[in-house]
Structure formats: C-alpha cells, structure tokens
Amino acid sequence: MIINNTFKSRSQLDRKFAQRIAKQLTTAISDKGYASIAFSGGSTPKGLFNELSNKNIDWSNVTITLVDDRWVDTASKDSNDRLLRENLLQNYAAKATFFSLKQAENLSEQYLANITEQASRFTPLDVVIxxxxxxxxxxxxxxxxxxxxxxxxxxxxPALIKVVPTTAPYERVTFNYAAIIQASHLYLHVVGQSKQDVISQALADDDATAMPIRAFLQNKDKTCNIFWAE
Incomplete structure (x- = not known):
C-alpha cells in the first residue's frame, strides 16, 4: 500500500521530508525514551541529510543506522558509512548514536549473528527510508x-544478512525484509522520471524476486510513503 508525496523540487522535498522525520523521531522519544532510524545510501539523500542534521531535536536519544552497506573500508568513497558520517552526523545530529554495519574485517555468519543481536537493542526501527x-x-x-x-x-x-549481487560490485550487508517491514514509518525516497517509471513497472506485477521493491510497495498491511521530486 502506497501514498504518493510529490514535490516541485528536490529542495522542497528535502525540507518537507526532514520536517516529517524530525516530528516522528520526536514523537518516538516522547513515547518510549528513544528513537531509531535507518537510511539508504547514494547521492539522492544528501540534501535530506543536510536538512535533517540541522533539526534541533533530542538527537542524544536517537540511534542512526543504515538499511544496508557495501562491505568496503569505511573510509572508501563507496561506503554508505562514510556517506552518513560526512553528511548526516553533523550539526545537531552529531549527538546521535551511530550504529555502523561494518564493524569487522570478515563478513562471517558469526559476525552477522553478533550484529543482528546488537541491532535488536533498538529495533523494530521507528523510521526506515x-x-x-x-x-x-x-x-x-x-x-x-x-x-x-x-x-x-x-x-x-528480522536479521542482517549477507548478499552477493552479480550485477553490482562488492559483497553487501543488509537488513532483511522481515526487519524492514516492522518499521513504524516506511518510506521510499526517489527522484527523477526514471524512478517513477520503475515504480510503475513494480506496481504492474507481483513477482518480488524479479523486483524486490514490490514486496514493500504491495504489502497490504504496511503503508509505504513515496517521496518523489523530478
């Protein structure tokens, strides 16, 4: 189940999205004393990161993590870990707790079990983007x-698992569907007409193994808010 949120510009999207996320984190903190949020990587959320980092909320009670990351050194330009540290964990948001998915050299089954257990301390997540x-x-x-x-x-x-894509570089560590779908607030953040075309394709069939985003967009019990701008 989806709700479309369309904006005239990316800057407007970033501003409005940051306002909503800040409100939801603040509500979670008020309700239970802490909040947790998981972000995706790439260039799309950089403007959102900047807007959100300047929101004066109680970041000391927020845990920030990633939906997934490439299994590379955290100093690598391809690391989502680095992306968050340089673009989100700044300004007011520097007070947040950051839960990195890359805490060891080997992506072993034991490591996955350990990091899944650690993540259970702040999951289910309040917000997933x-x-x-x-x-x-x-x-x-x-x-x-x-x-x-x-x-x-x-x-x-709900767990963190290892994935080895054949059409993209690097091994990956990622939260599985069972963990992501438990989020109190679920979002898809995309920009550009090509991503709208992909969404249309995803909604035209129900084979999630062919397009995994279908599992989230077509879940009858979970609302996925799509935030999109050209």
Whole structure:
C-alpha cells in the first residue's frame, strides 16, 4: 500500500521530508525514551541529510543506522558509512548514536549473528527510508543475487544478512525484509522520471524476486510513503 508525496523540487522535498522525520523521531522519544532510524545510501539523500542534521531535536536519544552497506573500508568513497558520517552526523545530529554495519574485517555468519543481536537493542526501527535501483532492488536485496529469497522471506526472523549481487560490485550487508517491514514509518525516497517509471513497472506485477521493491510497495498491511521530486 502506497501514498504518493510529490514535490516541485528536490529542495522542497528535502525540507518537507526532514520536517516529517524530525516530528516522528520526536514523537518516538516522547513515547518510549528513544528513537531509531535507518537510511539508504547514494547521492539522492544528501540534501535530506543536510536538512535533517540541522533539526534541533533530542538527537542524544536517537540511534542512526543504515538499511544496508557495501562491505568496503569505511573510509572508501563507496561506503554508505562514510556517506552518513560526512553528511548526516553533523550539526545537531552529531549527538546521535551511530550504529555502523561494518564493524569487522570478515563478513562471517558469526559476525552477522553478533550484529543482528546488537541491532535488536533498538529495533523494530521507528523510521526506515529505502532507496531503489533501476532494476527494482532495494536495501541490498538484489534480484540477481542467490540470496534474494532469503532477503524477502516473510517468515524469517528480522536479521542482517549477507548478499552477493552479480550485477553490482562488492559483497553487501543488509537488513532483511522481515526487519524492514516492522518499521513504524516506511518510506521510499526517489527522484527523477526514471524512478517513477520503475515504480510503475513494480506496481504492474507481483513477482518480488524479479523486483524486490514490490514486496514493500504491495504489502497490504504496511503503508509505504513515496517521496518523489523530478
């Protein structure tokens, strides 16, 4: 189930989106004493990161993490970890707790079990912001990967899993569908006409293994707010 939020410009989207997220984090803190949020990487959210980092909320009670990350050094230009540290964990948001998905050298089963256990301390997440590739992948649940069924398994325990895409570089670590869908507030943040075309394609069929974003857009019990601007 989706709700479309369309904006005339990316700057307007970033401003309005940051206002909504800040309000939802503040409400969560008021209700339970803390809040948690997971972001996607890429260039699309940079403006949002800047807007949100300047929101004067109680960041000391917010845990920020990533929906997924490439298994690269955190100093790499391809690291989502670095992207967040340089663009979001600034200004007021510097007071937040950052939960990195890259805390070791080896992406082993034991590491995944350990980091999943650590994440259970702040999950279910209050807010999740997904991105989407031209192939319909979201998080690091790729249709080309051998792990696509594992990543989309509705009956699986919420977890962080390893994915090895065949059409994109690097091994990945990602929250699975079961973890993401539990979020109190779920968003898809995309810009440009090409992403609208992908959304239309995703809504035209229901095979989530071919386009994993379908699992989130077509879930009957969860509302996914799409924030889009040209």
């Amino acid at each position: 997904l991105g989407m590739g031209e192939d319909g992948h979201t998080a690091s649940i790729f249709p080309c990967s051998a792990q696509v069924h594992q990543g989309l398994d509705e009956l699986a325990d």
